[in-house]
Amino acid sequence: QVTLKESGPGILQPSQTLSLTCTFSGFSLSTYGMGVGWIRQPSGKGLEWLANIWWDDDKYYNPSLKNRLTISKDTSNNQAFLKITNVDTADTATYYCARIADYSGPFDYWGQGVMVTVSS
Amino acid sequence: DIQMTQSPASLSASLGETVTIECRASEDIYNGLAWYQQKPGKSPQLLIYNANSLHTGVPSRFSGSGSGTQYSLKINSLQSEDVASYFCQQYYDYPYTFGAGTKLELK
Numbered sequence: 001q002v003t004l005k006e007s008g009p010g011i012l013q014p015s016q017t018l019s020l021t022c023t024f025s026g027f028s029l030s031t032y033g034m035g036v037g038w039i040r041q042p043s044g045k046g047l048e049w050l051a052n053i054w055w056d057d058d059k060y061y062n063p064s065l066k067n068r069l070t071i072s073k074d075t076s077n078n079q080a081f082l083k084i085t086n087v088d089t090a091d092t093a094t095y096y097c098a099r100i101a102d103y104s105g106p107f108d109y110w111g112q113g114v115m116v117t118v119s120s
Numbered sequence: 121d122i123q124m125t126q127s128p129a130s131l132s133a134s135l136g137e138t139v140t141i142e143c144r145a146s147e148d149i150y151n152g153l154a155w156y157q158q159k160p161g162k163s164p165q166l167l168i169y170n171a172n173s174l175h176t177g178v179p180s181r182f183s184g185s186g187s188g189t190q191y192s193l194k195i196n197s198l199q200s201e202d203v204a205s206y207f208c209q210q211y212y213d214y215p216y217t218f219g220a221g222t223k224l225e226l227k
Contacts, residue, residue, distance in 0.1 A: 047207055049216035062215045096163055106154035106211055108175065110163040
């Protein structure tokens with residue numbers, strides 16, 4: 001059974017760094033073709049893809065967030081991480097992590113999401 | 121970036137009706153398209169991948185079709201549990217992009 005669960009700070013102030021953790025089970029990020037992605041959704045709005053990390057440590061980022069994103073993984077502990085630097089109120093959203101089982105495939109399993117609020 | 125234009129933005133239909141949601145890509149995405157269902161307060165769930173393949177456990181009343189730049193999701197015999205928002209997503213090229221969503225309600 002594949003499960004993913006996000007965790008984060010809940011609330012942070014503008015200019016701080018947001019650190020998110022995705023803890024998963026039922027698959028390994030060392031398996032060929034496997035990946036984990038991060039997606040966010042402001043309340044009542046659409047979905048925005050942020051980044052992917054792959055079994056071979058290949059990484060892809062959404063250029064719209066310029067150089068603010070860093071994705072990483074800890075294969076032995078079944079975790080993936082996302083950092084977003086210099087946050088502002090526009091980063092307020094629910095953040096999801098999701099699995100990609102096939103290198104060219106969709107997000108087939110999603111976590112429940114973690115809500116992050118940026119406020120002074 | 122590949123732009124995904126989804127229509128309609130909202131849709132009202134009766135139980136048992138067939139509904140269709142469309143997604144148009146700004147360039148050919150070679151069937152690298154997924155459809156997700158999102159119920160209020162929940163995370164998105166994969167319905168269709170590779171434009172027309174049904175994800176494990178998804179009821180057969182859901183189907184996907186299309187090619188090139190034009191894709192559609194069809195729901196046959198609408199059930200009350202299908203009330204949700206639906207999103208398309210292209211994963212053919214980076215950055216991955218989503219349609220703006222379709223909110224499906226019961227009439």
